[in-house]
Amino acid sequence: MQSKAKLVKDYLAELPEDRAPYFSKLRDAISKNIPKGFEECMGYGMVGYVVPHSLFPEGYHCDPKLPLPFVSIGSQKNFIVIHHMGLYANPKLLEWFVNEYPKHSQTKLDMGKGCIRFKKVDQIPYDLIAELIKKITVKDWIKMYQEAFLKTKK
Numbered sequence: 684m685q686s687k688a689k690l691v692k693d694y695l696a697e698l699p700e701d702r703a704p705y706f707s708k709l710r711d712a713i714s715k716n717i718p719k720g721f722e723e724c725m726g727y728g729m730v731g732y733v734v735p736h737s738l739f740p741e742g743y744h745c746d747p748k749l750p751l752p753f754v755s756i757g758s759q760k761n762f763i764v765i766h767h768m769g770l771y772a773n774p775k776l777l778e779w780f781v782n783e784y785p786k787h788s789q790t791k792l793d794m795g796k797g798c799i800r801f802k803k804v805d806q807i808p809y810d811l812i813a814e815l816i817k818k819i820t821v822k823d824w825i826k827m828y829q830e831a832f833l834k835t836k837k
Contacts, residue, residue, distance in 0.1 A: 685728025686757075694730055698758050705804040706758055709765070709812065713754065716813040720821035721753055729757035729766070739825050744832055753824055754816065762793075762800040765812065769819045771797030772827045780815055787811040 688694040698706055710730060714723065721732045726749065733750035736742055743749040755766040770777045784792045787808035793800040801807045819827070 686725075687728070689725055691723060691725060691730050694725060702758055702763065702804055705807060706756070706763055708809060709756055709763065709807055712809040712813045713756065713816050716816040717754070718817065718820045722750070724750070726750075726752060727755060729755040729764075731755040734821055734825060738821055751825070751828060753819075759800075762802045763804050763807065764801070765799045767797055767799065767815065769797075769824065769827065770799075770815075772831045773819075776815075776818060779818075780811075783811055783814075784808070 686694050686697060688697060695703070695707065695710075713732065717732055720734065720738055722735045724731055724733055726733065731752055732754040733752050735750050739751045741747060741751075743751050752766075753768055755764075757764050757766075770780060781792065781794075787810060788806055790801075790803050790806050793802065
């Protein structure tokens, strides 16, 4: 379920009434804690936080016209999702998150490689997400991304 909204405000306006407050609170937790340099925009039908071309002109290797993605949040049919590329690229960060999650939530962690799904939207661990978001700066993310991408190119 990807939105066709071009602007974040339009995406927010189309959220289901029962889900909008939880999504907004998640967005606030991210926006207030994301390190300086990342920009909020729409991407892949979700609200995204990216490294703009002004800081990383090479852009995303899959489509260099796009800025380098870092975190995206979306409202899907049955859950709210966070796609955090740092969890995918950094095994130590992933281990930290998996170990911390039970301390912040009574729900079982529902996670893919870099996506976290929240089916019980009233139980999103906002403080944990805020802490996660603070852990990678733009500079750190660019370095991690380049190392991971160059490794796969060899």
